[in-house]
Structures are given as structure tokens and as C-alpha cells.
Amino acid sequence: MTNAELLSVGAELLLGETVDTNAAFLGAELATIGLPLRHARMLPDDRSIIRDAFIEARERSTVVLATGGLGPTHDDLTREAIADALAEPLHEDPALLAELEERFRAFGRMPSSNRRQATLIPSAQALPNPIGSAPGWWVESDGVVIAAMPGVPSEMRRMWAEQVRPRLEALFARPPLATRTVKAFGIGESAMAERLGAIIAEPPDGVDVGIYARDDGVHVRFSTLGDASVLDPLANRALAALGEDAYGTDETDLPGAALARLAELGVAELSSWESDTDGALLAVLAATPLRDGITRYLGGVLDLGTPSGPPIGDAVLQVSLLPQDAHGRSRVRVAMSGAVSIPPTELRIHGSGPQRLRRAAFAALDAVRRVSSSGR
Amino acid sequence: MTNAELLSVGAELLLGETVDTNAAFLGAELATIGLPLRHARMLPDDRSIIRDAFIEARERSTVVLATGGLGPTHDDLTREAIADALAEPLHEDPALLAELEERFRAFGRMPSSNRRQATLIPSAQALPNPIGSAPGWWVESDGVVIAAMPGVPSEMRRMWAEQVRPRLEALFARPPLATRTVKAFGIGESAMAERLGAIIAEPPDGVDVGIYARDDGVHVRFSTLGDASVLDPLANRALAALGEDAYGTDETDLPGAALARLAELGVAELSSWESDTDGALLAVLAATPLRDGITRYLGGVLDLGTPSGPPIGDAVLQVSLLPQDAHGRSRVRVAMSGAVSIPPTELRIHGSGPQRLRRAAFAALDAVRRVSSSGR
Numbered sequence: 001m002t003n004a005e006l007l008s009v010g011a012e013l014l015l016g017e018t019v020d021t022n023a024a025f026l027g028a029e030l031a032t033i034g035l036p037l038r039h040a041r042m043l044p045d046d047r048s049i050i051r052d053a054f055i056e057a058r059e060r061s062t063v064v065l066a067t068g069g070l071g072p073t074h075d076d077l078t079r080e081a082i083a084d085a086l087a088e089p090l091h092e093d094p095a096l097l098a099e100l101e102e103r104f105r106a107f108g109r110m111p112s113s114n115r116r117q118a119t120l121i122p123s124a125q126a127l128p129n130p131i132g133s134a135p136g137w138w139v140e141s142d143g144v145v146i147a148a149m150p151g152v153p154s155e156m157r158r159m160w161a162e163q164v165r166p167r168l169e170a171l172f173a174r175p176p177l178a179t180r181t182v183k184a185f186g187i188g189e190s191a192m193a194e195r196l197g198a199i200i201a202e203p204p205d206g207v208d209v210g211i212y213a214r215d216d217g218v219h220v221r222f223s224t225l226g227d228a229s230v231l232d233p234l235a236n237r238a239l240a241a242l243g244e245d246a247y248g249t250d251e252t253d254l255p256g257a258a259l260a261r262l263a264e265l266g267v268a269e270l271s272s273w274e275s276d277t278d279g280a281l282l283a284v285l286a287a288t289p290l291r292d293g294i295t296r297y298l299g300g301v302l303d304l305g306t307p308s309g310p311p312i313g314d315a316v317l318q319v320s321l322l323p324q325d326a327h328g329r330s331r332v333r334v335a336m337s338g339a340v341s342i343p344p345t346e347l348r349i350h351g352s353g354p355q356r357l358r359r360a361a362f363a364a365l366d367a368v369r370r371v372s373s374s375g376r
Numbered sequence: 377m378t379n380a381e382l383l384s385v386g387a388e389l390l391l392g393e394t395v396d397t398n399a400a401f402l403g404a405e406l407a408t409i410g411l412p413l414r415h416a417r418m419l420p421d422d423r424s425i426i427r428d429a430f431i432e433a434r435e436r437s438t439v440v441l442a443t444g445g446l447g448p449t450h451d452d453l454t455r456e457a458i459a460d461a462l463a464e465p466l467h468e469d470p471a472l473l474a475e476l477e478e479r480f481r482a483f484g485r486m487p488s489s490n491r492r493q494a495t496l497i498p499s500a501q502a503l504p505n506p507i508g509s510a511p512g513w514w515v516e517s518d519g520v521v522i523a524a525m526p527g528v529p530s531e532m533r534r535m536w537a538e539q540v541r542p543r544l545e546a547l548f549a550r551p552p553l554a555t556r557t558v559k560a561f562g563i564g565e566s567a568m569a570e571r572l573g574a575i576i577a578e579p580p581d582g583v584d585v586g587i588y589a590r591d592d593g594v595h596v597r598f599s600t601l602g603d604a605s606v607l608d609p610l611a612n613r614a615l616a617a618l619g620e621d622a623y624g625t626d627e628t629d630l631p632g633a634a635l636a637r638l639a640e641l642g643v644a645e646l647s648s649w650e651s652d653t654d655g656a657l658l659a660v661l662a663a664t665p666l667r668d669g670i671t672r673y674l675g676g677v678l679d680l681g682t683p684s685g686p687p688i689g690d691a692v693l694q695v696s697l698l699p700q701d702a703h704g705r706s707r708v709r710v711a712m713s714g715a716v717s718i719p720p721t722e723l724r725i726h727g728s729g730p731q732r733l734r735r736a737a738f739a740a741l742d743a744v745r746r747v748s749s750s751g752r
Binding site: 012014018132154180219356 | 395406407412447469528534587597703
């Protein structure tokens, strides 16, 4: 069995100064090429700890991905650690050095610290990085692949898409992990489990089922490495069992479902006003890609006390997060005016901190998604 | 030496469906109580893999934190895995069961699957979860502490703050990791390293130095577990060496620096217009907490083509992300009108995907931060 493993290198990850979004990106990508990630670790900028992690990873995994530690500074140690793990010497590669110097020509001379980025070991090939100075490394040795990529997400993603993913697909052609997800809002995890009953208690052979609480509701995910056609009937049964609490499947998101419902009701353009949410509604709506069949979001205003400015568009969604009560419970006041209206309604939400703000926004969008034609 | 380790449990993490923000939160918190995180792993919902991870973690770490796998559904296996790792039997705890049933009384009867959340092992104490159904576990055995917390961030954070952190502080009083960070925009990592020179090449004994490329620029972080007073002179020398490219230290963020500069120039309220950024500017500005001494952000509009609506406030920041050129390079057009003005200016940015959009917003805010008094 081919195992994939990820080593995320950087003290800033373990110190909590950076959230490791690369791990989630690579986990999702690896699943689509049938090499699901089995292990993922964060490592400090310590040459011997990184070396030991590569040694251990090569013992149990066929594919070892690494991100980070390829920069020009003294704390970038992934190259040295791989050389140590494979007991191979580092050398400066003249062609790589020439490319790096060419890259820096536009800015003046190359800082001397960048010479470290032109080093290789005998079993490593350089992976081009067209948008940064850190080349990646591709190492095939003893039947194990190591692919070391930069930690900067844009550079990592491009190197993954152009260099690493195609090579892995060529070496390890696998059926992809097929998944179907059904999403609901307004019920808890255990209530969802009860309503789904036998659908999740007795799934077909080879199908895994997981239930996850998220800011945008509760998701049930069916997945298989086998015949994907078994998943559609499961998703359809889950949709039927969840009824109106289900708002979509797979790529459907709650803001998209809300904006699609408004479009059905004839609203072309929506704006927002919100108070005490630090712009959570505006951030969620702004991040929703525009597509055919959904209402266009125009922008919004923070704080209902603002004397001037919008409303703009055909309808204005208003959200006001109320103070937490003595038990730490929250309510959010939601209303919509314009071409479609929602009378002022108070909804309960859970959570604290930034999650509380996002859940207030999602609760409002769930109310929009459920609006009946009589609201017009 | 006391080592802290984190096990993040959940298939959704390795599949990339959820970004593990808990790891960053706990990493930052552990550093503040002098128990820096040395290892962090993600684990699938597999009882034997989780068991083995707890066995391995207990061998090398004094404090083992876990998040996730405490829910009511069949794929929540952290309790069982800890019981297996310690070879202790699981039993249903009558007091915990009564609390759970009381909790569900308000919603009707308790789903039977939640009974699993009332189980303990002999060496585990339950950690109360006032905002969710999953109690945590606190296990002291063989000189090692295990603290298992829910995966839902709001529940984990509250249990951490009220239960786990105070117990760890009582058991392992340590000097906290002291850090100072200096942040700059408009230069790369290696240019920063050159300009800092000896400040980072020869730091005082016991001081670690790291340089990190982020969406909001490049950060240099000085940290020590020893005498914190050595850090201030280092930060001050770094600020001096970076000159106008430095925009702040520690908690200062780039939007805050930009809004503080506008406030100095007499702008009370700012709005924004942006195109082809999916609302990145609006999201960044909305997430900036309002405080004294900074201009208040009122909201904004997506797409400069919008015929009606704002400008509102004293000044309008306009950002237009231009298409990538044939080499994948991006430029962003920035302008500001109103009480303070910036003539239309094109700035270069790096990155792709969502990072490209965020960097466009940060480049605009950097231009605002650098605006001179003549812009008034």
C-alpha cells in the first residue's frame, strides 16, 4: 500500500504564529489522486529533529512531502536535514546558481545568503519555482519519493500543480478517493446521526462515513476508494432524511445557497448592514464567488448606527449580534428589507470568539436560504 | 525537560476539509506558559492508529494534548484509544450521564448515541464543557498528563482556558517564552536578512531568531526562554535597520498601521471600493478591531463598475487587481480620494490564488501607511 506523509517545517507553525493551511491543501489534493495522507507532522527549525523525521517517514511511507525550510536564511534547514537523512553530501549546483543569479539580476545583485538555495544532493533534482527564489527538491531513493516544496502557499501550490502532482500521478496511478458530502444547518451532530440512522450505521462495504460540526452547520461525508456509484444513493437518502435542514451537497456552500434562493425570488443585488460582528457577514459574502443564478453581493456597512451610506441594491440583509447572556449563550437578530423581506427574528448560536461572529453570519444566511415565497 | 505534544484527531484534517486552526491556537498558548509545543501530528479516525500515537507520545512527552474525536458518533474514537493506550477499561459514569441528560432536557430526550460521551476510565477525570455535549478528559498516569479536548474550536478554547491551562500552570510553572517581532513590507526574506546583518547572525546566547514571509510582509522574530530584557534592544536595532520598510512590532498589524496613519492625517471614516479581489480588502479591513487613534472603517463596495452606492466617509480607498501578465506576475492599481489622496499608482505583488488577492489588499494598505502629509 502506498502511504503519503507530510512534514510541515517551521517554528512559526508550532508557536502558533502561522496556521498550516498547506497541510489542508495537500491533504485534499492527495486524496484526489488516490494517495490519501496518512500522517502529518509539524517540525521545528532543528536540523536533527527534521533529519529524524525524514528517516522515520521514509521507513513507513512511500511518498514523503515536505513544506518549508527552503528559504535563504539560517533557520531554513530542510535541505541539510534531507542530506543528513540520506547520508549524502550537499554541493552547489552551477546551473541552479546561474538561474538564481539571473532571477536576481532585475533587482541588482543576489544576496549571498541565497547561494544556499542553489545546493543539491546527488539523488535530488531541483523543482523549478517560477514565482520565488526557493527551488524544490525531488528525491527518489530506495523506492521512496521525497518532494520538498517551499512553505509560502502560492509557491508551494504552483510547484505542486506543475511539478510534484504530475510526477506522483505518473509513478502511482491510483483510483481517487471519491466523496459525497451533505450539509445541514440548525441541527447538532448527534441529531443528524439519529436522523440518518441506518444510512450511517450500516454503510455499504468499503464506504466510510464521517459527521463533522463546522461553522456553516453539520456535514456528513461518504467516501470510498472503490466504486463511486454507491455514494449517490447514500447522499440522496441523507438529503431526504434531513429535509429542509439540508442546504446542499459537496461544493454548495451556505452563502451560495442563500444567494441562489434570493435570485429565485427575483433579487438581483444584495447589500448588508451588520453590527458587533467585526464584519463577519461582509467577509463571508465577499468571499462567495459570483456565478450565474445567484444574487450579486455589492458590499456592506459595519454598525447599524452609521448615519449615512448604503442601502444599495434590491435588498439589505441586516445582522446584529446581541451580547452573550449570563450563561455565555448568544443570540443574533436578523432582518431583511427590500424586494424580499424577513421580519426581525432572533436566532440562537453557539461558540465564542471569531467562531461566534462567523456563526452569526451563517445563521443569518441560513434564515435567508429558508425564506419562503411569501417574503417577496 | 517538559515536552508538550499535540494530537489532532479527525479524518477531515488529513483530507484537507478542515484547516487545523486549533494547533496554531494551542501552540501559541503553550508558548506563553513556557511549555512550547515540540511535536504536533494529525491522526485519522482509526482506533489503533490513535492508540499507537498516544503510546508513542507518552514515551517522549510530559504533556500530551489531544483535540477531536470526543463527539457522539461512531467515528469519535479518542476515548477508546486512550483507554487502549493505558490498558484501562471504559465505564459509564452515572454523574456524567445525569449531567448530559440534564443538558438535553431543554431539547427533548437525549439521543442514545450521546451516552458514549458519559464514559471514563479509572485514571480520567471529566473536564466540563459548558457549551457542548462532549466532556473532556484529564488523565494523570505514570508522570504524564493527557488532556483530551473537543475539536470544535469554541468548545476547545473555553475548556483550555477554564480547565486545562490552569491545571498545567499549577503542575509545570515555567518561565514563558518571550518574543519580540518586527514586521516590514516591500522587501523579501533575504533582503531583510542582509539588512539585519549581525543582529540576526550573532544573537545573544539563548535567543532564537526566525525570518518569515507572510501575506502582510516579512517578519523577524526574536525569542528566548531566558531573560526577556535582551529582546527589546534587538527589536529596536531591527526597526532602525529596516527604516521606512518596517511598519510595526508584535501586535501591530498592517491594516492597523494604515488606519493609524490616516487618523494622524485627520481622516475619521474610511470606505473602500475594490475590483477583481473577491472582497479581500473589505475582509481585511472589516477584521481590524476598532480602537482609539485609528480611522474607523465603515464598509465598502465590490467592483468599481457599480453605478451607485458609496463613497461614504471622509476618504475612499480604491483597489483594482490587474490581470496576471504572461509571466504570472501581478500588479495592483491603488488610489485614494477624499480628505487624503493617493494618485493612481501601480504596485507589483507576488503569489497566486487567494494569497494574490490578500496581498493586493496588503499592498494597498502599505501604500496608505506610507502616505506623506502632502497627500492631505
